Amino acid sequence: MKQITIYSLLSGLLLLSSCYKDKGNYDYATLNKVTILIDGDANYITPRVADTLHIDPRLIYRGDTLRASTLTETFAFTWYCNDEQISSSPVLDYPVRKLTGARPYLKLKVVNKNDASTFLDGVTVDAIPAYLTGWVVLTKKDNRSIISFIDPVSFEVNADFYTTVSEKELGPNAMELKEIWAGAGITNPGNILIVRNDGGGNIELDGITLNAISNSNNFFLGNTLPPDFRPRGEFYMWDYTLMLDDNGNIYMRKHVDNSLTQSGVYPNKPMFIGGGVQFDKGWDGTFLSGQTLLYDKTQGKLFLASDNGGAVLPVNYMPGPPVPPGTTLINAMDKELVYVGRLQQGRFTSSYYLVFFDGTKYYQQKVMIMDQRFTVSALFMGETPLGAGTANAQSVFCQLPRIENYMFYSGGSGNKTLYLHEQGPGMSSEYFTFDSPIKIITAAQNNIMGINTHDQLMVALENGDVYILGILSDQLADPSKRLIKKIVLNQGLPVSGMYKTGFGYYQM
Amino acid sequence: MKHFYLITLLGCWLMSCKKDAVDAFGETSYVYLANNLSDSSSVKPIEYSFAFHPGANKDTIPLLIKLIGRLSDEDRPVELAVDASNTTALPGDYELPGPNVLRSRRAFDTIALVLHNSDRLKTGKFKLRLFLNESTFFRLGPPGNRYIDITFSDMIARPKWWNEDMERLFLDAYSDTKYRLFIEATGIADLTGATETEKRAYAIIFRDFLARGRENGEVYVDEHGQINVSPNLL
Structure with missing residues (x-):
């Protein structure tokens, strides 16, 4: 019994000893936390693919905000791209193109050399593809159609890229370039459509890679082309696409899936438009408008192809007070309709400047076209002479869709002068004079201080040179600031040009 | 003993059931009708309607014949005749313009059957049975491939694909007249x-x-009135 008591006491002692608190003596040093700011406090950075990253991050350390480049004695830096080490310099100089992965995660590890404390932070790199935005020019040289891309920042030229990328020739008959989007795919980049006036069909290029991705000839019913078919235009709206051919016939298809640019088949027989109507030309409305304008030159009539049900209907003036005598009537034109300047307005209702030419003088008429599903009405807003004494038979026009006040046109001696026509006061003034006839005028659309607007103009000359001119307010005010870049493209005679604006929602 | 005779007799009967084998690689040549080049099963009857060939007064139907045996360096006549007891068509409704031959160095060939359209065909279907005969050049192939039935008319009937969805979204109410016009148009x-x-x-x-057509003065009506597509066709 005594032994049991002794053992119990010993066990109790052992148990109690385990409750003894460890009052060890430790020396703690104060750890100075480091906050890393790679690009402000953004989670994303959006450089262009062609750029080289130059990041000198800021570190908040002991209450100060300092550049990493000034803290090399205190810290060691290691940069990672998707966990792969790419640099051990405090400042990252690295080409965006060399980053791996679709949306690379860039991470910086900072190690305090004194106490080995480690800090991490990173950003996702959402690179803007090289060809998302930029100038695209179609030229002809030695019976070849050539398409070139001009970087909008560096103005580097990727000449004749279609041949380089696809290892094919466009042929001699490419006649127009345009950027196209799918109606429900407006978060996708715009693709490039090349209209070819021959049996080879129109070609669509991927807006990011510039690879050829489809040929319009493959989208006819039964894979059978209409007889003697050569496209003269193709017009992409949200739900419908319209094809115009050399015989004046049109073919309208409905998109089965309007998140795709190529969806649905064109009937392989022409659409019937009563009264023997044949179309000579067409013009895209804005992508938002869901409108395409068609011109029957023989009968002098304007028609609207509608995204609002796929109908093609004549445009007539709204009932009301008669249009003033001497006005060019859109349903009985006595002059040739040579240009349509679209304005960015609403869906199914949008305004246009119609430019007419009577062989010696130009006139412009502003109309608002309202698609009322079963009829199409035009609200007449006025007609004025345009470019009197400056415009000539070779003049080309460019109305800014988002700045109604400005229309540019070519004219003057040898068609070498660019004029700015201000719609408000109805005045034209010389904007820039070149050393060769002007063939193309086209405007850029960019996001300037949060607004999608026009900031630059591309003018392509007969001698193959391309000029980029500024059209922002300070450049309008000061002629010496207008020239941004002269590019000696040297790819032949300009035929068509455009600014590739990127995502479809920029057109909203 | 009785059972022995019975078994012997049964054996003889069974022996007589031996298939009349076609000597594919021998000297004998066989000819037979076939559905297509890769299908030598029993020949299927042909249904033909002039309604699907708007404006045609006559049309030629190629009848496929195939050879079992060796190729020949000469054209060989094929005996094809009308089985009158199984034919309702009149002699004027069809013709076999010939020559009905299996051409030299060919293992298959076609024989032209020309069908003639007439108003009579708009109200009834008519049958023509053609059968092969043995000749000095050919014996006959499998029994199911020795004759072919061709039923022809100028009649039309609502096809299965012209269903409710087709009516609602695209073509509206069916009529024979409308179907004929649809075929003519498309x-x-x-x-x-x-x-x-x-x-x-x-x-x-x-x-x-x-x-x-209407712009050119044509009138398109059927039992439903004016012929039109569905108002939902956009």
């Missing part, structure tokens, strides 16, 4: 398996055909 009679976008494209072609 050149196609069968939309089985067609996608929605193809159906729409055919319906648009039909819509424009009607509009174009």
Whole structure:
């Protein structure tokens, strides 16, 4: 019994000893936390693919905000791209193109050399593809159609890229370039459509890679082309696409899936438009408008192809007070309709400047076209002479869709002068004079201080040179600031040009 | 003993059931009718309607014949005759213009059967049975491939693909007259398996055909009144 008591006491002692608190003596040093700011406090950075990253991050350390480049004695830096080490310099100089992965995660590890404390932070790199935005020019040289891309920042030229990328020739008959989007795919980049006036069909290029991705000839019913078919235009709206051919016939298809640019088949027989109507030309409305304008030159009539049900209907003036005598009537034109300047307005209702030419003088008429599903009405807003004494038979026009006040046109001696026509006061003034006839005028659309607007103009000359001119307010005010870049493209005679604006929602 | 005779007799009967084998690689040549080049099963009857060939007064149907045996360096006549007891067509409804031959160095060939259209065909279907005869050149192939039935008319009937969806979205109410016009407009009679976008494209072609015709003074009516496509066709 005594032994049991002794053992119990010993066990109790052992148990109690385990409750003894460890009052060890430790020396703690104060750890100075480091906050890393790679690009402000953004989670994303959006450089262009062609750029080289130059990041000198800021570190908040002991209450100060300092550049990493000034803290090399205190810290060691290691940069990672998707966990792969790419640099051990405090400042990252690295080409965006060399980053791996679709949306690379860039991470910086900072190690305090004194106490080995480690800090991490990173950003996702959402690179803007090289060809998302930029100038695209179609030229002809030695019976070849050539398409070139001009970087909008560096103005580097990727000449004749279609041949380089696809290892094919466009042929001699490419006649127009345009950027196209799918109606429900407006978060996708715009693709490039090349209209070819021959049996080879129109070609669509991927807006990011510039690879050829489809040929319009493959989208006819039964894979059978209409007889003697050569496209003269193709017009992409949200739900419908319209094809115009050399015989004046049109073919309208409905998109089965309007998140795709190529969806649905064109009937392989022409659409019937009563009264023997044949179309000579067409013009895209804005992508938002869901409108395409068609011109029957023989009968002098304007028609609207509608995204609002796929109908093609004549445009007539709204009932009301008669249009003033001497006005060019859109349903009985006595002059040739040579240009349509679209304005960015609403869906199914949008305004246009119609430019007419009577062989010696130009006139412009502003109309608002309202698609009322079963009829199409035009609200007449006025007609004025345009470019009197400056415009000539070779003049080309460019109305800014988002700045109604400005229309540019070519004219003057040898068609070498660019004029700015201000719609408000109805005045034209010389904007820039070149050393060769002007063939193309086209405007850029960019996001300037949060607004999608026009900031630059591309003018392509007969001698193959391309000029980029500024059209922002300070450049309008000061002629010496207008020239941004002269590019000696040297790819032949300009035929068509455009600014590739990127995502479809920029057109909203 | 009785059972022995019975078994012997049964054995003899069974022996007589031996298949009359075709000597494919021997000297004998056999000819037979076939559905197509890769299908030598019993020949299927042919149904033909002039309604699917608008404007045709006559049409030629190629009848496929195939050879079992060796190729010949000479054309060999094929005996093809009308089985009058199984034929309701009149002699004027068809012809076999010939020559009915298996041409030299060929293992298959076609014999032309010409069918003639007439008003009579609009109200009834007529049958023609053609059968092969043995000749000095050919013995006959498998029994199921020795004759062929061709039923022909100028009649039309509502096809399965012209269903409620087709009516509602594209073509509206069916009528024989409308179906004939649809075939004339599009050149196609069968939309089985067609996608929605193809159906729409055919319906648009039909819509424009009607509009174009009406502009030229044509009148398109059926038992439902004016012939039109569906108002839902957009």
